[in-house]
Amino acid sequence: MSTDQSGCGAPAGGVTITKDAAGKEAIVEGHVLRDGVPVGSGYARLLGTGDEFVAEVPLGADGGFRFFAAPGEWTLRVLAPGGVRSECTVSADIGHITTVEVAV
């Protein structure tokens, strides 16, 4: 089983966007990559305090995922075939897209 606790490449601050794009949403999105190649099979999970499950999405063919979260700190966990399990901490703010790149 491969576990990577430091695979999160969240850029500081993410991208602030106009109301046309995110409006009142607090968006956390990004991609999962293995050696720079998108991981198209797997799942991204958003967890709250105490690992409380909030949401989960399957990764897109480009390794992409997106959550419309409440503002705050979240744990992002990625599961993929082969026992891959990677996680990092992300924050979400209203009117803001937090972009995360997860390496597994």
Added chain:
Amino acid sequence: MSRSDVLVDADWVEAHIGEPGVALVEVDEDTSAYDGGHIPSAIKIDWKKDLQDPVRRDFVDKAGFEALLSERGISNDDTVVLYGGNNNWFAAYAYWYFKLYGHNNVLLLDGGRKKWELDSRELTTDVPSPDKTSYTASEQDPALRALRDEVIAAIGKRNLVDVRSPDEFAGRLLAPAHLPQEQAQRGGHIPTARNVPWSKAANEDGTFKSDAELETLYKDDAGVDFSKDTIAYCRIGERSAHTWFVLHEILGLPNVKNYDGSWTEYGSLVGVPIELGDAR
């Protein structure tokens, strides 16, 4: 009813792929998931296009369900095995729906599509074309489905189990965090409802927790009174179908209904009581 009567594992499904009399059906929230690869021999049911009336908010009627299953090649005698993404939300919804229309020989693949994928089991893009059948459905079983007036009358009397996330229960979000925040006019929950997020019933790989863990979760941790009748609800009735499956099919509680109108209906009703805040 017990776990072994209603659940099969991936090994069982692999051993029965293509077997006559076994109809494997994928039902997803992301209805394009099937097209990208599915379990060999599985047919697809679109939870929205196939199972919802295209005009008013309700299910397809009995004749519509009969036409759907006939067209997809499912017979009354078939063992229907359902699976899907999102930890089987919509597969559990379809399971409940099949039961509602009287198809009792139905099973759920434990862990659904997620466990199958994480196990790196075979997926195919080949679409089967089974012969059409003449499926006959029963009238809807009212013992399984709660409508809004029954839900309002149940406040303070029956168990109301809100299976949404704590943020939705408290009124901070109106939808799960992977969906745009829209739909109901008001946030919050039905007064007296207990909050037991559906996810607490599932392991990380999507399989259901053990009977003992499930009983502790609802009875001991959340205070659900197993001697009372129960109504489960969420946002649109799919996550609560997952919990209906746990309470009615796995744990065998006799009187459990799914309120498929759920929060998108209740949270938009004029004049009904709503409670805000976290679970107590």
